[in-house]
Amino acid sequence: QLVESGGGLVQPGRSLRLSCAASEFSVSNTYMTWVRQAPGKGLEWVSLIFDGATTYYADSVQGRFTISRDSSKNTLFLQMNSLRPEDTAMYYCAKVTGPKRYYFDSWGQGTLVTVSS
Amino acid sequence: EIVMTQSPATLSVSPGERVTLSCRARENINNKLAWYQQKPGHAPRLLLYGGNTRATGIPARFSGSGSGTEFTLTISSLQSEDFAVYYCQQYINWPLTFGGGTKVEIK
Numbered sequence: 001q002l003v004e005s006g007g008g009l010v011q012p013g014r015s016l017r018l019s020c021a022a023s024e025f026s027v028s029n030t031y032m033t034w035v036r037q038a039p040g041k042g043l044e045w046v047s048l049i050f051d052g053a054t055t056y057y058a059d060s061v062q063g064r065f066t067i068s069r070d071s072s073k074n075t076l077f078l079q080m081n082s083l084r085p086e087d088t089a090m091y092y093c094a095k096v097t098g099p100k101r102y103y104f105d106s107w108g109q110g111t112l113v114t115v116s117s
Numbered sequence: 118e119i120v121m122t123q124s125p126a127t128l129s130v131s132p133g134e135r136v137t138l139s140c141r142a143r144e145n146i147n148n149k150l151a152w153y154q155q156k157p158g159h160a161p162r163l164l165l166y167g168g169n170t171r172a173t174g175i176p177a178r179f180s181g182s183g184s185g186t187e188f189t190l191t192i193s194s195l196q197s198e199d200f201a202v203y204y205c206q207q208y209i210n211w212p213l214t215f216g217g218g219t220k221v222e223i224k
Contacts, residue, residue, distance in 0.1 A: 033213075035161075043153070043161065043204050045213040058212045059118075092160055102208035103151035105172060107160035 002093050007111030010083055020076040020093030020108055028071035031096035033104060034078050036089035036113075044089070047078065048096060061087075083115045119143055119207050123216035129224040136192040138219045140205035145185050149209035152181060152190050155218075156201045164203075165190065195221070 006018040018034070020027075034046040047067040048056045055067050066079040076093050090112050094104035120143040130136050140150065148168040153161040163172040168188055169181040178193040192199055200223055205216040 042218045043155075043206075043215040045206075045215065048213070056211050056213075094160075097166070100208075101166070102213055103163060103166045103206060104153075104161075105163045107162070109160055 002095065002106060002108035004091065004093055004108045004111035007091065007113045009114045009116065011117050012084060012115055014083055015079070015081045016083060016113060018078040018080065018091055018093075018111055018113070020078075022074050022076065022095075025095070026071070027069045027074055027076050031098060031102070032067075032069065032076045033094050033096050033102075034067060034076075035092045035094060035104065035107075036087075037092070037110075038086075038089045041089075046091070048102065049076070050099075080113070083113075085115050087113060088115045089113060118212055119146060119210055119214050121205055121207055121214050121216035123203075123205060123219050125219060126217070127220045127222060129222050130195050131224045132195055132197055134195050136195050136199075136221060138190040138203055138221075140183075140188040140190070140216050142186045142188075142207055146207045146209045148184050149207055150181075150183070150188050151206045151208060152179075153204045153206065154199075154201045155204065161204065192221075 001023045003021045029051045033048040049067045064082045090110040092110045093108045095106040122141045124139045150168045152165040155161040165181040202218045202220045
């Protein structure tokens with residue numbers, strides 16, 4: 001099970017950190033990802049972290065967002081800096097099936113981020 | 118970036134009908150394609166991966182076919198719980214990309 005938190009209303013240019021608490025498996029040896037969905041729009045992949053330190057990002061967030069995890073808390077994070085109105089979306093964390101199997105077999109319920117002045 | 122195009126955008130169907138959804142990749146993705154179902158207010162759910170392999174717990178009425186650039190998701194007999202939006206996703210190359218979705222609505 002995955003439970004996201006940390007969303008809310010934030011002004012453009014500010015930062016926010018999303019959390020995704022996992023249960024029933026360890027995030028430290030699991031590939032994990034963030035996917036977002038703007039209101040009324042489709043799905044957009046944001047970032048993915050391997051079981052080591054390798055990370056990938058969508059061009060739209062490269063240099064502004066950072067994915068990480070805390071093994072002691074069994075939690076995945078997404079640090080979002082320099083937020084823009086176009087970052088407004090529901091953010092989902094998901095479990096990735098595995099190496100070279102970058103599809104998402106378990107999802108959280110999402111946390112809503114609204115970037116507005 | 119591999120652009121994924123789904124068609125049609127919306128499909129109006131009656132329960133019990135057979136449904137075919139299309140997903141096209143701009144370049145060859147072999148069979149590295151997943152399908153998801155999303156109902157309003159809910160997170161997506163993995164339906165198929167590898168183009169044609171059902172995920173755990175997915176009913177047999179859902180099937181997938183295709184390879185390379187052309188893929189199809191078929192629902193053999195649409196049930197009431199199948200009215201939703203369906204997305205395809207390629208996972209052969211970075212960035213991972215989704216299609217724009219096909220909404221299956223009640224006729």
